[in-house]
Amino acid sequence: MSDLVVVFERLGYHGVPGPYLETVALLPGLVDDDTRGELAAGLIATAAVDEVAPAALDAALASRRYLVRDGALHRGDLADELTSVAPTRRLARLIPSGDATPLEPGALDAALNEAALAAAATLVGAGERMLAEAVSYAKVREQFGRPIGEFQSLKHQLADVRIALSFARPLVWNAALRVDEPDEDRAISAAKVAAGDAALLAARVSLQVHGAIGYTAEHALRIWLGLAPALAAAWGTPDFHRARIARDILTKER
Template sequence: MRFLPTEEQVSFAEAIDEIVEGAGGADIARSWADGDTAAGLALWRQFAELGLLGLRVDEEFGGFGGTASDLVVVFERLGYHGVPGPYIETVALLPALVGDDARAELAAGAIATAAVDGVAPAALDAAIASHRYLVREGALHLATVGEELSSLAPTRRLSRLIASSEPTPLADGVLDRALNEATLAAAALVLGAGERMLDEAVSYAKIREQFGHPIGEFQALKHQLADVKVALSFARPLVWNAALRADEAEADRAISAAKVAAGDAAMRAARTSLQVHGAIGYTGEHTLRIWLGLAPALSAAWGTPAFHRARIARAILPKER
């Protein structure tokens, strides 16, 4: 098994970095959090032109036909930059659930979102989406926007959805595979967010001084930052393993392990980064707030840590006779 990106995947990740930085970098997420979605939507259109939105759509429908490993590469970079928008729903979840025409529209750049009863009960960015879906009792419904909800992450606007069409039953196993795909994307996204918080903490530790020395010189802080690096480094192979096993019988266990490890590592990164930044890390004006909110929000999205730990336990513990 290969647990490292290919040269093509590295180039694709670099292209994403260049596009995001050229479009404004973290300012895109800051503007989105403040209610201005123009820059974020412009970035969405650029990604559509790149083919990113059709990453998991077959070429016959205008997609990229990428692999689960490609998905991990893309979403880790999106998380690193805190890119806002319903990318998990559009790119990872819905291509397997919708019909051929809608699948082609997703690949072409349509903004789609979804809520799944019992797993993801609130839809992300429903107000700006042209395609809204509600999954209930194993069937897919078109939906309209309902009650707005709050989120820990300033860039995540959540809403309840109301079914507005007759149900379209989903074939056996389709929803489970789609949810695994969304969970894998969320794991990569939160892993990227953790990496960004670590980089922000290390950079700030080099310039913030106490007692006449940069705080990065203090041994205790070095140990905390090293612990974050270790946690992220251990989580990454689990995410890659989940991508490589996405179509195998043990996919559920591998994806749940990746989600738990990536979420735990990102939460450790959030705590340490906030401590390094001190009082300014708590302020709404500081860019760090984007990732500080993403870490707990994404850790709980697409299955809470308790849900995924229970799924791992069911997979490895002997069944009662």
């Protein structure tokens, strides 16, 4: 899991498109050994999970599509395409096709945990990129004859982003190291919430630093501005993960 965190943080930093999270983090725990070998050999696959991630990423481009429904894994056919707040995320609904394979008990929960952790690492990477872009632009954008990076209020906002990301990353690594431990769910949920909050803060501050140019479709910043809210809500919404943390705390206090 530590390797997974390293890889997905860099994918988030560079805004790499594609269903890598589904291929690398989610599906290996759900498919059979032969398909797992194909995934390891480079097969690009995508998946949708009812009530958790109902739309599959890049379904039109993936070589293999899966749909998890009613505790079983189905091969999926493309139904209709959807829009996303992230320009690099092309979503689609799937319909089941062919025979279904029942999932082993606990397999889906474990796979969703890996997906949530991969999403958290991607969010940290995206947040780091937006912070880097904001700091770089603050050095060259001028107001009143001075670079805006010299203004104290802006320094405080950038520092808040730095602190949020610096607190989120250890939580992501902690979750990676606690796989298969009793408090795994709580650790992953804490990482997902913190990473999502930090990335959303980075998005707001970075957009403010860039000003009007940050709103334009031509500016590369829009890749990460869309990625942050999309992934913050994917593979378990903030409400879902906060509720899971609360249940774990309350259960242990009884």
